[in-house]
Amino acid sequence: MESGDAKIYETLRRYWGFTEFRSVQLEIIRAVSAGRDTLALMPTGGGKSLTYQVPTLARNGLTIVVTPLIALMKDQVDRLRARQISAVAIHSGLSPRQIDIALDNCVYGDVKFLYVAPERLSSEAFRLRVVRMNVQLIAVDEAHCISQWGYDFRPAYLRIAELRERLPKVPVLALTASATDRVIDDIMHHLKFAEPHVIRSSFARPNLSYSVRHTDDKNGQLLRLARNVSGSGIVYVRTREATEQVADMLRQEGFTVSAYHGGLGHAERALRQEEWISGKTRIMVATNAFGMGIDKPDVRFVVHYSMCDSLESYYQEAGRAGRDGQRAYALLLVASDDSDRIIRRFEQEFPPIEKIKDIYETICSYLQVGVGDGDGASMLFNIHDFCAQTHLYSGTVFSALKLLQQNGYMTLTDMQDNPARIMFCISRDDLYKLRIKRDKLDPFIRTLLRLYNGVFTDFRPIDEGELATWSGYTIERVKELLKQLWQLRVIRYIPSNRSPLLYFNEERLPRKDLYIAPETYARRKELMHERFNNMLAYATNETRCRSEVLEEYFGSGESIKPCGVCDLCLARRRAAKQQAQQATDESPHRQILQYLDDGPTDIRILCERLNSSPEYIAEQLQVLLSEGAIRIASNGQIEKFRN
Numbered sequence: 049m050e051s052g053d054a055k056i057y058e059t060l061r062r063y064w065g066f067t068e069f070r071s072v073q074l075e076i077i078r079a080v081s082a083g084r085d086t087l088a089l090m091p092t093g094g095g096k097s098l099t100y101q102v103p104t105l106a107r108n109g110l111t112i113v114v115t116p117l118i119a120l121m122k123d124q125v126d127r128l129r130a131r132q133i134s135a136v137a138i139h140s141g142l143s144p145r146q147i148d149i150a151l152d153n154c155v156y157g158d159v160k161f162l163y164v165a166p167e168r169l170s171s172e173a174f175r176l177r178v179v180r181m182n183v184q185l186i187a188v189d190e191a192h193c194i195s196q197w198g199y200d201f202r203p204a205y206l207r208i209a210e211l212r213e214r215l216p217k218v219p220v221l222a223l224t225a226s227a228t229d230r231v232i233d234d235i236m237h238h239l240k241f242a243e244p245h246v247i248r249s250s251f252a253r254p255n256l257s258y259s260v261r262h263t264d265d266k267n268g269q270l271l272r273l274a275r276n277v278s279g280s281g282i283v284y285v286r287t288r289e290a291t292e293q294v295a296d297m298l299r300q301e302g303f304t305v306s307a308y309h310g311g312l313g314h315a316e317r318a319l320r321q322e323e324w325i326s327g328k329t330r331i332m333v334a335t336n337a338f339g340m341g342i343d344k345p346d347v348r349f350v351v352h353y354s355m356c357d358s359l360e361s362y363y364q365e366a367g368r369a370g371r372d373g374q375r376a377y378a379l380l381l382v383a384s385d386d387s388d389r390i391i392r393r394f395e396q397e398f399p400p401i402e403k404i405k406d407i408y409e410t411i412c413s414y415l416q417v418g419v420g421d422g423d424g425a426s427m428l429f430n431i432h433d434f435c436a437q438t439h440l441y442s443g444t445v446f447s448a449l450k451l452l453q454q455n456g457y458m459t460l461t462d463m464q465d466n467p468a469r470i471m472f473c474i475s476r477d478d479l480y481k482l483r484i485k486r487d488k489l490d491p492f493i494r495t496l497l498r499l500y501n502g503v504f505t506d507f508r509p510i511d512e513g514e515l516a517t518w519s520g521y522t523i524e525r526v527k528e529l530l531k532q533l534w535q536l537r538v539i540r541y542i543p544s545n546r547s548p549l550l551y552f553n554e555e556r557l558p559r560k561d562l563y564i565a566p567e568t569y570a571r572r573k574e575l576m577h578e579r580f581n582n583m584l585a586y587a588t589n590e591t592r593c594r595s596e597v598l599e600e601y602f603g604s605g606e607s608i609k610p611c612g613v614c615d616l617c618l619a620r621r622r623a624a625k626q627q628a629q630q631a632t633d634e635s636p637h638r639q640i641l642q643y644l645d646d647g648p649t650d651i652r653i654l655c656e657r658l659n660s661s662p663e664y665i666a667e668q669l670q671v672l673l674s675e676g677a678i679r680i681a682s683n684g685q686i687e688k689f690r691n
Contacts, residue, residue, distance in 0.1 A: 056081070059106045060098075063131050070095050071249045077103050080185055080221045085241040087191065087222040087232060089602070090249040092367035096223045097124065100187035104160055105133065109184030112211070113163045116190055116202055118461060121163040128161060135161035138168050143467055143509035145499070151177040166193075166204035167459060167551055169211055178211070183218050186211065188239065191222035195234035196454070196571065203456050203553075205238075212240050225367075226360040229603050251363075251599045252611065256370045258378045258594035259615035260587055266381045267297055270351055273379055274303060274331065279348030280324065283333045284365055286354045294353060295333040308334035311432065339365060345372035352380045355390060358579035359586055359601050375613075382587050390580060398573050399444050401564045407448040408457065410438055412556045422552040425506055428542060429460065429550035454568050459551040467509040469542040470496070470530065476504055479538070492529050493538075495519045503539075512544065593617050626664055636660070636668045641677060641688060648687035 056077055060066050069077075072090070076099040079086045090096050104111040115121050121137045128135040136150040136159055147168075154162050155177050162181075168174055186208070188194070194205035212220065222235050236244055261269045270283065283298075285291055291307035298305045306320040306329045323329040325344050332338060350369040356362040362380070370376025399407075412418075414434055415427050431449075435442045453459050472479065479493070495518050500508050512530075516523045527543070534541040586597050595611035610617050626636075636658060643649060643657060654665050669686065672678045679689045 053078075055106045056102055059102050063101075063105060063133065064098070069098075072247050073099055073102075076221070076247050079245065079247065080219055081106070083217075083219045085220050085236075085239070085243070085245055087224075087235055087241070087246045088249070089224060089227060089232075089246065089251075091251050091253070092225045092364045094225070094249055096189070096225070099223070100185060100221050101128070101161070104185060107184060109182040110154060110160050110162055111185040111187055112178070112181075112183055113161060113187045113189060114166055114169070114205070114208055114211075115163060116166060116193055116205075118165060120189075121165070125161070125163060133161070134159045135163065137163040138174065139165040139461075143511050143514075144173070144501075145514065146467075146509075146511065147171075147173055155180045165461075166202060166207060167553075169204070169207040175214070179214055183215050186215065186218055186220045188220060188222045191224040191235050191239070192227045192231050194238045195227075195231045196568075201454055202459070203454060204459060209238060209240055225364060226602060228601070232603070248603070251602045252595055252608075253367065253370065254611060254613070255373055256366070256376050256378055256595075257613040257615070257618075258366070258380075258598075258611075260380045260382060260589075260594070262382050262384075264383050266353055266383060267294075269379070269381055270294075270298075270353065271301055273349060273351060273377065274298070274301075277349050277377055279330075279346060280327065280344070281331045281349040281351065282339070282347060282365075282368060283331060283351045283353055284336060284338075284356075285333060286335065288335060290353070291333045291335060295331075298331055298333065304328070304330045306332055308332055308338045310335065310337040336361065336365065339368055342368065344368075346374070347371070347376065348374075349377040349379065352378075355380065355382060355386050355587060356583055357390065357576065359582050359598065360579065362583060362586070363598055363602070380587060387584055393443060394573075394576060394580070396441055396443050398447060398569075398576075401566070401569060403444070404448045404451055404564055404569075405559055405562050407440065407445060408452055408562060409559055410440075411458075411550070414438070415550065417552070417556045419556050419558050421556055423555040424552065426461075426549045426551045427507065429548055431460070431548065451564055451569060451572060454572065455564055456553050457557075457562070458553060461549045461551060468512055468530070468544045469507040469509050470500075470503055470539045471507045472504045472539050473537055489529065489533065492519055492521070492526075493533075507540070507542070590616065622661060622664075626660060636665075637672060637677075640665075640668060640672065644678065644686065644688035648681055648683075648685040650685050654686070 053074075056074070057067070060069065071094065072088070073095055076086060076088045080100065081103045088096065088099060090099075100111050100113065113121075113124070115124075118137075118139045121139060125135045125137045134157070136153060138147055138150055142150070150162075151173060153159050164174070188205075188208060190200070191205075193200050193202040194208065195201060208220075212218070220239050220241070222239055224231075224235070227235065232246060236246075263269050274281065283294060285294055288309040288311050291309050295305045295307040306324055308317060308320055312320070320329070320332070321338070321342070324332045325342070347369045350366050352362065352365070356365070366378035366380075369378055411429075411434070412422070414437070415422075415429065417425070417427075431442060431445060434440075435445055449458070449460050495515060496503070496510075499514065499518060500510055502508055512523050512526050515521075515526045519526065521529070530539070530541045530543075533539045582601060586594070586601075589597060593610040593616055594614035596608050599608045612618075612621070639658060640654060643654065651662060651665055651669070654660075654669075655662055658665065669678065673680075676689055678686055681687050
């Protein structure tokens with residue numbers, strides 16, 4: 049054991065109860081502990097979080113973790129707190145006062161982990177306090193988001209370079225599960241690595257058997273797998289409607305099933321997820337909204353009912369099977385018209401630039417943001433409601449938002465718990481001129497104004513519990529008073545809820561000033577087609593080991609070997625076995641004839657006795673039939689031809 053490793057292993061045992069690290073975890077921990085900028089490529093479920101959590105807990109100071117997924121951020125904080133580890137999160141769902149308290153705790157308290165959404169890095173509150181924190185490490189999760197060549201580029205990630213300038217002596221650990229060589233170079237460039245340094249974990253999953261089935265009977269193939277493989281599973285479909293349809297089909301066949309998609313209420317989604325994790329429900333049929341942050345090690349199969357848009361998303365989703373190291377199956381179902389359907393969808397998702405400008409203006413009008421307003425604002429945005437009201441295709445709107453995000457105008461967050469928000473509809477002067485139930489509402493209004501600034505110009509998050517504490521009312525009474533002020537048109541009030549937020553990176557611009565860089569548009573379209581073509585090549589490949597294809601795509605640093613367990617490897621093994629069998633004196637023809645000496649039989653029994661596939665036995669029988677050595681009896685059984 050190297051010097052310094054003792055403290056690292058002690059930390060691992062103390063907080064997680066493990067005695068050994070996985071794969072390259074220790075190598076990464078040693079690198080960041082030595083202050084070296086490091087890019088770690090680790091597959092989904094490979095234990096990325098331990099590579100920054102262990103070295104942080106093994107010494108003084110805190111780690112800033114930049115991550116784009118608020119749901120995962122909250123999940124990580126909850127898990128750390130459950131282990132009695134101090135952690136906080138900063139994101140757009142918090143009120144300014146809550147953010148101030150969290151940041152102050154990082155400066156003066158014993159916080160070990162500060163999780164922050166990239167959009168918050170440029171806020172004045174964050175910039176002023178971060179230089180006073182004892183930061184030992186910057187961990188960048190989903191680091192591919194910093195690259196325009198990545199499949200999920202987010203301009204806010206570019207602000208991490210400014211953070212490095214403020215903390216010049218603090219090393220950075222960039223983490224991703226999927227990055228091509230071009231993306232790797234881009235990550236290290238934008239994060240200002242002192243020198244290139246990449247540590248790769250193998251992307252091989254020796255326990256995971258990848259298979260592809262080309263069929264127009266997807267239900268039949270899905271049922272065959274579900275009946276033959278015990279344990280829990282996930283079935284990924286593309287649309288909300290399909291989750292319900294496939295779930296109903298499986299229920300009719302006797303399986304316990306739930307459907308999961310973004311259109312369900314928060315409580316219903318949480319309930320269905322918990323029932324699946326606990327084993328009450330065996331199969332979850334879901335859109336890709338399901339799975340992020342799910343830690344269920346004993347998933348035995350993942351079925352993709354439709355092709356993914358990219359190998360990155362396929363590998364991540366399929367990788368949710370078999371995290372316990374036991375045999376698991378990843379099945380991709382491909383119908384004859386799947387690729388044509390996806391190509392047609394691509395065309396819908398890449399509208400002309402003028403159409404993107406139309407959508408920008410429509411969104412701003414929908415949210416009632418005037419020209420010159422909105423800079424730094426975050427507003428509730430239900431994209432499905434928006435599409436229903438404006439009669440726009442959701443794929444087109446998502447693509448337009450992605451391009452608007454890449455050009456720095458606005459960012460759509462993932463779904464999250466949002467605090468209540470208010471904004472006064474009247475000026476401060478007009479407020480004091482009003483004579484409305486002053487005896488009851490005046491003290492409450494004064495409390496509002498004392499606690500929250502900027503409520504006359506923008507929607508501001510408020511904490512109903514905090515208002516109750518300072519006003520002396522119950523939370524229920526606070527909500528009633530807020531509704532009264534809303535009904536009197538004194539304020540606009542949005543109760544706490546769960547929804548995505550649309551964050552305005554800058555003020556709304558006039559249409560003529562809105563610039564969508566043609567090269568950004570062209571690059572995004574080119575990359576999407578390139579990724580889908582790689583996905584299509586994987587699906588149509590009939591010769592190379594499936595794992596080899598995936599490892600090569602992600603640039604595995606190790607020598608790549610066939611997995612031996614995918615459908616193509618197994619087919620090769622069967623063919624080799626049958627070839628060897630044919631080369632022996634005990635040829636299959638001779639064996640079949642010997643079995644028939646005992647009387648007529650059927651093909652199923654021959655398959656069992658020869659341990660061969662029905663297709664192979666059928667070929668041998670065809671040869672014997674043509675030679676006149678056997679015949680098919682009227683009852684369908686095979687018998688030896690006797691002169």
